[in-house]
Amino acid sequence: MAVTLTHLDDIAIATVDNPPVNAVNHAVREGLLAALAETEANPAIRATILLCAGRSFIAGADIREFGQPPKPPHLPDVIDRMEGATKPWLAAIHGTALGGGLEIALGCHYRIAAPSARLGLPEVTLGLIPGAGGTVRLPRLIAAEEALEMISGGKPVTAPKALDIGLIDALAEGDLQEAALDFLRARLDAPLPTPLRHRQPHAPRDAADWDKRRQRLHARARGQAAPLAALEAIETALKEPADLALARERDSFLRLKSHPESAALRHVFFAERAAGQMPRLKDVTPGPLTQIGVIGGGTMGAGIATACLLADLPVTLIERDAAACEAGRARVTDSLDGARARRLIDADRHATLLSQLATDTDYAALTGADLVIEAVFEDMDLKHAVFAALDAHTRPDCILASNTSYLDINDIARATAQPDRVIGLHFFSPAHVMKLLELIVTDRASDRALATGFALGKRLRKLTVPAGVCDGFIGNRILSSYRRDTDAILQDGATPSQIDQAMRDFGFPMGIFEMQDLAGLDISWAMRKRRAATRDPSERYVDIADTLCEAGRFGRKTGRGWYLYEDGKTPIPDPEVEEIARQSAAAAGITRRSFSDDEIISRILATMQREGEEILNENIAERASDIDVVMINGYGFPRWRGGPMYMAGHRNS
Ligand code: 3HC
Ligand code: NAI
Numbered sequence: 001m002a003v004t005l006t007h008l009d010d011i012a013i014a015t016v017d018n019p020p021v022n023a024v025n026h027a028v029r030e031g032l033l034a035a036l037a038e039t040e041a042n043p044a045i046r047a048t049i050l051l052c053a054g055r056s057f058i059a060g061a062d063i064r065e066f067g068q069p070p071k072p073p074h075l076p077d078v079i080d081r082m083e084g085a086t087k088p089w090l091a092a093i094h095g096t097a098l099g100g101g102l103e104i105a106l107g108c109h110y111r112i113a114a115p116s117a118r119l120g121l122p123e124v125t126l127g128l129i130p131g132a133g134g135t136v137r138l139p140r141l142i143a144a145e146e147a148l149e150m151i152s153g154g155k156p157v158t159a160p161k162a163l164d165i166g167l168i169d170a171l172a173e174g175d176l177q178e179a180a181l182d183f184l185r186a187r188l189d190a191p192l193p194t195p196l197r198h199r200q201p202h203a204p205r206d207a208a209d210w211d212k213r214r215q216r217l218h219a220r221a222r223g224q225a226a227p228l229a230a231l232e233a234i235e236t237a238l239k240e241p242a243d244l245a246l247a248r249e250r251d252s253f254l255r256l257k258s259h260p261e262s263a264a265l266r267h268v269f270f271a272e273r274a275a276g277q278m279p280r281l282k283d284v285t286p287g288p289l290t291q292i293g294v295i296g297g298g299t300m301g302a303g304i305a306t307a308c309l310l311a312d313l314p315v316t317l318i319e320r321d322a323a324a325c326e327a328g329r330a331r332v333t334d335s336l337d338g339a340r341a342r343r344l345i346d347a348d349r350h351a352t353l354l355s356q357l358a359t360d361t362d363y364a365a366l367t368g369a370d371l372v373i374e375a376v377f378e379d380m381d382l383k384h385a386v387f388a389a390l391d392a393h394t395r396p397d398c399i400l401a402s403n404t405s406y407l408d409i410n411d412i413a414r415a416t417a418q419p420d421r422v423i424g425l426h427f428f429s430p431a432h433v434m435k436l437l438e439l440i441v442t443d444r445a446s447d448r449a450l451a452t453g454f455a456l457g458k459r460l461r462k463l464t465v466p467a468g469v470c471d472g473f474i475g476n477r478i479l480s481s482y483r484r485d486t487d488a489i490l491q492d493g494a495t496p497s498q499i500d501q502a503m504r505d506f507g508f509p510m511g512i513f514e515m516q517d518l519a520g521l522d523i524s525w526a527m528r529k530r531r532a533a534t535r536d537p538s539e540r541y542v543d544i545a546d547t548l549c550e551a552g553r554f555g556r557k558t559g560r561g562w563y564l565y566e567d568g569k570t571p572i573p574d575p576e577v578e579e580i581a582r583q584s585a586a587a588a589g590i591t592r593r594s595f596s597d598d599e600i601i602s603r604i605l606a607t608m609q610r611e612g613e614e615i616l617n618e619n620i621a622e623r624a625s626d627i628d629v630v631m632i633n634g635y636g637f638p639r640w641r642g643g644p645m646y647m648a649g650h651r652n653s
Pocket of ligand 1: 020021063064100101122129132134273
């Protein structure tokens with residue numbers, strides 16, 4: 001039974017039990033209707049508490065049903081019946097009340113929530129708008145501005161904030177059911193609150209401010225349908241009668257549900273949940289994670305140390321000398337300062353976390369470490385030396401990980417006597433902010449080592465995607481391949497700004513040339529020089545980037561790269577770069593031509609997809625959707641397009 005009804009004297013308790021997150025499916029909708037019928041018909045019942053079993057209140061409509069034709073009873077009808085009940089319903093919320101779950105709570109006459117609960121309407125993140133009255137009832141309960149923020153941004157609010165803005169009636173300290181009973185008993189003789197649909201909406205406080213919010217939303221939507229549909233639905237709800245607004249909301253929801261944008265976002269939702277799964281690790285127990293070692297306190301090492309500290313994992317950071325230790329500590333302090341500025345931590349926690357960081361130059365300080373992550377310069381001899389030292393100084397059960405971008409970790413593992421404890425943990429910069437983590441599965445890695453890597457990813461709240469050993473793993477390998485292709489398109493006749501603009505129009509936050517200028521051109525130049533001797537001579541090689549580097553154009557940091565930077569940050573197209581591209585084409589005997597934006601994007605996509613297929617064929621990725629997860633979360637591929645492999649026809653399996 002998805003919904004059961006019990007009684008405590010004259011108060012009924014309707015319990016939804018549909019693990020894992022009580023999503024509203026057909027059975028729950030039917031169960032709620034049956035509970036409504038019984039509570040209305042039974043004269044001994046004076047009020048009903050809606051509670052949920054397990055870890056959460058209702059986390060929304062069941063997304064798995066979205067691909068199928070809707071089956072009655074529909075959620076809006078269930079909520080209408082609840083709202084029209086002659087006896088009060090109270091939603092007692094713990095965990096999360098999301099989407100259809102919050103809409104059900106809005107159909108109840110009262111709402112209380114445990115202090116740790118979160119409430120939200122995240123439908124836009126699935127390419128939808130609320131489809132069961134959320135856009136109509138919410139602005140009739142809370143300020144229009146708060147409603148717009150919650151519905152168009154999709155971000156849940158905490159229970160204390162919900163109380164603050166009037167979304168709930170009370171916080172439930174202690175036992176939720178007891179608090180709900182107390183709350184209702186105190187109101188049994190009070191008149192039934194006016195259902196939200198019969199109330200007046202809260203008009204925006206200030207028309208000019210509302211206009212600004214509207215403009216910001218248009219700018220942020222960048223081609224996506226759902227955020228603008230959310231705005232339209234709320235504006236309809238603010239000026240039209242509730243019945244009309246509810247009907248329009250439903251139409252819009254159903255239209256969006258069958259739109260490719262929502263199908264793509266639903267694919268990503270399930271892809272991200274599938275990503276951390278490796279069947280061979282199903283029954284493997286990870287090692288402990290109480291003390292982490294980090295080797296190298298540069299950009300990545302400091303970011304990784306910060307990420308661990310923020311997850312309450314004490315860190316010992318090893319550097320070359322005392323000055324480098326201090327520089328590493330300063331970088332970690334800076335990152336924690338940033339977290340404090342973003343109000344993720346307060347001053348006390350900042351001090352506590354920093355006290356959990358030890359720095360040293362001696363590997364003997366790592367004897368207590370359960371897992372060590374190496375992030376020294378990208379140099380194989382150095383990595384060998386570091387892993388040999390780690391092998392000598394760490395406990396035999398300590399997991400050893402490298403953060404290398406491109407080097408062969410199987411080779412790195414050979415510097416140790418126990419290659420089975422060596423894995424890759426490829427973080428993305430800034431490591432304490434970016435959600436993606438590639439877990440590199442070396443040939444001889446033990447299941448325990450891999451399971452511990454996944455456990456660390458989970459502890460750091462990363463999306464951990466397994467990848468086999470190859471040049472660049474999943475993400476950097478695909479990036480390298482389409483970077484080579486965009487250089488070729490440039491040589492063939494396009495300009496950096498045209499290619500970047502086409503990519504931005506497609507939905508990337510920035511184009512490939514702007515991105516390289518931001519990261520610096522010198523690092524990949526050094527890599528190309530290292531590989532020059534082993535390059536396949538039959539492969540097309542475009543030398544434009546090399547010519548730029550030879551001229552000292554390393555990107556933003558030198559004021560010139562693919563673009564000019566007069567103010568240090570705004571890219572200005574540079575005729576000199578176009579001239580270099582022209583000369584490069586002439587030297588290669590290429591007659592330049594024009595490109596349409598569509599052709600540019602088709603070529604970039606085709607290259608990503610071709611490389612992705614090879615990655616799959618070589619078993620570097622576990623599943624096609626993992627490649628989508630990597631490209632979306634590490635390389636700015638627009639989420640609402642589902643990822644390159646999804647666009648090539650791969651669906652979640
Ligand atoms: N429908 C179907 N399955 C869902 C689901 C949903 N709404 N929400 C979560 N699940 C599934 C996940 O796929 C996962 O399944 P798996 O174990 O087989 O992989 C399982 O529940 C647990 O989910 P998570 O791994 O994400 O667990 P977390 O504890 O990390 O997060 C959560 C829980 C915050 C509830 C998160 O799952 C979430 O954000 N869910 C989606 C919420 C949402 O978008 N709701 C709106 C749906 S649209 C809607 O309601 C339309 C309405 O307006 C008509
Ligand atoms: P970095 O140059 O900023 O930092 C390297 C640090 O290693 C320096 O602080 C240096 O003092 C230290 N170091 C060098 N030799 C050492 C030794 N023997 N013992 C202890 N410390 C030593 O480099 P960055 O960018 O942090 O890169 C580190 C690694 O992470 C490289 O393998 C790189 O390929 C990889 N990586 C880099 C990313 C990036 O965006 N920068 C992203 C993902 C991986």
